[in-house]
Amino acid sequence: MASKSPSSHPTLNEAESATRERILLEAARLFRHHGYAATTLREIADAAHIKAGSIYYHFASKEEILGDVLDKGIQAVSDAVRERIEALPAGASFRDRIAAGIEGHLWGLLHNGDFTSANIRIYGQIPTSAKNRHRVVRRAYADLWDRLFEGAMASGELRSDSSAGVIRLFVLGALNWTVEWYNPQRGSFQDFSRQLTEIVFNGVLARETA
Amino acid sequence: MASKSPSSHPTLNEAESATRERILLEAARLFRHHGYAATTLREIADAAHIKAGSIYYHFASKEEILGDVLDKGIQAVSDAVRERIEALPAGASFRDRIAAGIEGHLWGLLHNGDFTSANIRIYGQIPTSAKNRHRVVRRAYADLWDRLFEGAMASGELRSDSSAGVIRLFVLGALNWTVEWYNPQRGSFQDFSRQLTEIVFNGVLARETA
DNA sequence: GTCTATACACCGATAGAC
């Protein structure tokens, strides 16, 4: 469903060369920690164990590297979410589908930290041209969540004193920021995911009835 | 309580010149939208209607501008939170104090968007030296919230199946991200703040009992 | 497919006139 990286270079299909993949991996890491503008092609090349000029065999520009890094981040999260939702039984409630989506989102986010954090940290700062090219990918993913929350709102499973749009922005923002502070040494991913789902669903206050 | 901007230039006290303030305002806006490294002193100077060389009369370096922008962001939020909490009656519950803190945090955050968003967007990308200098200010603000959530945990007002630390990181992360999507044209600030407090306290699901 | 060498532009910062 939908092709993966439309910006490949000379050859035909999407089998990425090892070097190209190494460039993207190191670029994502450097973009995440230093920002897009502050990261130089020389640094990326050093980290990928090639010389700066060689990058231009694999990419047409620094901005093309950026585009691929951003796309990969969204793709990883989107794939994980869809996979988990599709694994549910046909008549699953919106509550269960949202729970599956939260776990998938967190899994994709936290297991591809350099690509997803680069996305979150630098999207607001990249050139307009890059933002325009990338916007459609982000919009498609946001639509997926809008459908979940709007469905839950219509079925009465969601609180109705906020719009589905506000709830989506709030929940996804909260989840996304975990990539900045999640510490895998403080417990299992499963446990972390369950805690966050509980807080999102029922809030931080102690339940009065229970 | 505690002095405000320790990095002033030649004169004695904290009365900032209009030019200095204009530089900080434009720098915050540019840092927010383009990042720290991508923003040039020439751009800041243009926006402040002076020439690039003149900046060095007011600041010793680009990094000093950055430090002041970051400090101002935290200060604005911290002031708004403390003000609202101190206005509560003496024996107020932790629930009420956290609610007041959330409103203050959102108010300070959204009414100083360029300074606070600069903080959120670029803190992970700035030079280590700037991060070290700034860390103490952030830590002091985080401590304020840790005391609130740990008190609420001890008094039984907070859910106990997550640590107070995880709850603080989750809640503040969720609130902070609103600066990326809050739209004042979609309703009053008071209404927005109430909706978010409700979601943080009780979650996004419809209540079963009620 | 990777290298060396380099073109051309622009950066942060400084010096010194006014």
Added chain:
DNA sequence: GTCTATCGGTGTATAGAC
């Protein structure tokens, strides 16, 4: 307190050998 002029360093990108 702001200006002009400029230094030394470094950025992306390209050309062409291997």
